[in-house]
Amino acid sequence: MPDQTLTSHEGQTVPDVSFRLRRNGEWQTLTTDELFGGKNVIVFSLPGAFTPTCSSTHLPRYNELAPVFKQHGIDTIVCVSVNDPFVMEEWGRDQEAENVLLLPDGNGAFTEAMGMLVDKSDLNFGKRSWRYSMLVRDKKIEKMFLEPQKEGDPFEVSDADTMLEYLAPGAKPPEPIAILTRQGCSFCAKAKKMLDDAGLSYAEVPLPHTIRSKALGAIASAGTVPQVFVGGKLIGGSEQLEAWLRERGNGSGASARQ
Template structure:
C-alpha cells in the first residue's frame, strides 16, 4: 500500500556520505519541524534523471526555498558513493540533499517500489515527488510509468 496525503513519513534510518564519512540519517531528523520536498528517481546517472529531474530541482532550489521549503531531498535506490558522485557532478552543494536508499528500505516503507528487472535495473523506486510538513505528507505526485510531469521541479513549485 502506498503512502497518501495526510500520512506520516515512515521512520527509517539510512546511510549517506558526508565530509566526515559514512553517517546514519533518520527520516525523523530529515522531516521533523520542516517543510521538505522529497523527490525520487529510478536511478542516478540514468537519462531522464540526469538530464531533467535532478537539474530541474537544482535550477529551481532558490524559488522553492523562497516558498518556505527548508530542505530539498533527492532519493534513489543507489549506494551512497553513487549518490555522492552524482550530486557532485550536478553541483547540488547547498541546494539538494542526496539521500541514498541503498537497500530500498524507505522506498518500500513508502510503498513506492518499482520492478525494473525488465530494464536490468533490479528493484528501484518509482519516480515521484512529495511535499511534507513536520513529517506529514501534504502533497504526493507519483508519475505514471515512463512519464516525467508531476514530479518535476516546475510542477512541484506550482504546488507549494
Template sequence: MKAGVKLPDVTFRTRVRDESIEGPNPFRWEDKTTADYFAGKRVVLFSLPGAFTPTCSTYQLPGFEKGFADFQAEGIDAIYCMSVNDSFVMNAWARAQELQNVEVIPDGSGEFTRKMGMLVAKDNLGFGNRSWRYAAIINDGVVEAWFEEPGLSDNHGEDPYGVSSPETVLKHLKEAKAEVAA
C-alpha cells in the same frame, strides 16, 4: 493520494566528508534517520529510478537544483533527492551534478521506498528493485502533497515524467499559497 501519511522511520547509511581523515577518500559512515531529514522542516522530497539515468540527470535533478530559491520563496526549507542507490553512487552523482542546493539521500536497501509503497522491479532495464518516480511536499515528517507519475507497476515499459517535475511541484506551492492569501 498519500496526503496526511507520516513518513516511515528508517535509518539511512550515508557517507559524509570528514576532514580529520587523510588520504584520497576522506569520508566516514554516518547513519541518518527519517527524523534527521524531515523533523521540524517543510521540504520537497523527490525520488527517481536511478542516479546518472537520463531523465533524472537531465531534467528532474537539475530543475530542482536551479529552482531552489523559488522553492525557498514558497516556504521550503530543503530539497532532497532520493534513489534506491548506495551512498557512494549518490555522492558521486551529487559531485557530477555539482549540487549546491539539493541534498541526496541514499536508500540503498530500498527500505524507505518499500515502506512508502513505491518500490518497483525494473528488471526489464537490468536495474533490479528501484523507486517509482514521485515527489512530495513533507511538513514535519508528514506528507502535505503527493505527486506520483502515472502507471506505477513492475517492469513498466516507459519512464513517465511530468507530474513530479519541479515545475509542477512549484506551481502547486504557489497556488496553495495564493489560496491561503485569498
C-alpha cells in the same frame, strides 16, 4: 508499468527509516525524524543516479529552483534513489547539485515502506523506486505527485515546476542567466560580482582566445566580454548589466565601466 498498484500517501507520515550516506568523503547517518521533524521538505524520488532523465532534467531543475523554494518556506530538498552511498555521493558531485540533499536508499527500506518499490529487472536495475515527488510538513505528507502507472519511465508530474506551482501558484521561476567571459578579464570579474551581490545564479561560459572573436560576433554581435544573457535575451556588457540590475532593484550604484 509497475507490477503492483501504487497509491498516494497524502495525509500520512513518512516512514521511520535511517539513511546511511556519505558527505565530503565521510559516513553519516540521518533519521527521518532529523530530516523531516519540524521542517518543510520537498522529496523527489527517481529510478537511478546517472540515468538520462534523472541527470538531464529531474535533479538539475530542483537544484536550480532551490532558492525559489526557500523563499516560499522550504527548508530542504531531498532526492531519494535506490542506489548505494558511493554512487549518490559521486552523482551529486558530478551534477554540482549543492542545493539538494541526495539520500541513498540502498536497501530500498524507505522506498518499500512508501509502497513505491518496483521491479525494473527488464532494465537490469533490479528493485528501484517509481518516480514521484511530495511535500512533507513536520513528517506529514501534504501533497504527492505520483507519475502515471504506464509503460516506460513517465516524467509528467513529479518535476520541480509542478511542485512550485502547487506550493506558490503563479510564482515565476528566475530566468536563466549566462555570461560570456575570458580568463583574466577584470570587467568580467566585476560583472560576476554584481550578479553575486544581487544573489543571482548564472552559468559562466569562458571563451578560449582561438574562437573568442568569432563566437562573440556570432552569439552577441559584439567584440568584447563580458556579454550577459538573461532568458535568451542579450543584456550586454558591464554597463548594461549595471543598468539592468538597477532597473530591477538590484543596482549597487558601483561603477562598472566596460
